[in-house]
Amino acid sequence: MALNLQPYPISKVDDLTYSFTTEKGDSYKCFFLSYSEYFVSYPELARKIYSFNIELTSPPALSKSIDRRIADTVIQIVGDFLSSRVNAVVYVCDPTDGKGAARARKFKSWYNYYEYSTEILQLNTDMEAGGIRLYTAFLVHKKNKLKHRFIQAYLDLVDAGEEK
């Protein structure tokens, strides 16, 4: 990766899971969940679309200071996943604790920094239905040959009717 990132050391827990631990002792697990079920209208793409998930798996450190290396580590993991130019990634900001918008801003800021210096395209949108509002981002490699089709699939998902 061309960027001057300073990610934390990333370990593979098993074939499905990466993990890393910050210098403050916070441990995270990262993985990609298939979103094929949401893209049935695009069978050629459905099995290539995943949601990125990052979960804190240790009690949170007391310090609330910003740790730039967490962003660098996420950028490393997601960038590596997309570098095959086969897959695309949806990031869904968990709204259940009322911090969905804050997560969206944070994720967007990470990739605003990233987008212009590397090769990942990011779209940020909200999805809303039934009183639920989800902040989402869509990421695909700019040299992915199916880039435009992926984007169309994502926008169709975002624009899906309230009720079918």
Added chain:
Amino acid sequence: MDSVTKNRKRLGRGSHKPQPMTKAEMLQKMIKDQETIRTALQNGLTLKELQGKHGFEFATLPDIES
């Protein structure tokens, strides 16, 4: 099987295909799946165990340089 999927299958009974999810159901499922996975990880389950138990499908990851 989660409640959204069960409900879709129930609604689709008698036809060859289950009913498609509404957008609201889709958003509910995205959130519910995140919660299910988070709880399972906090309880010490692995993603491999989750795949078998809940039918989730996760990407097989390559080695990563860091």
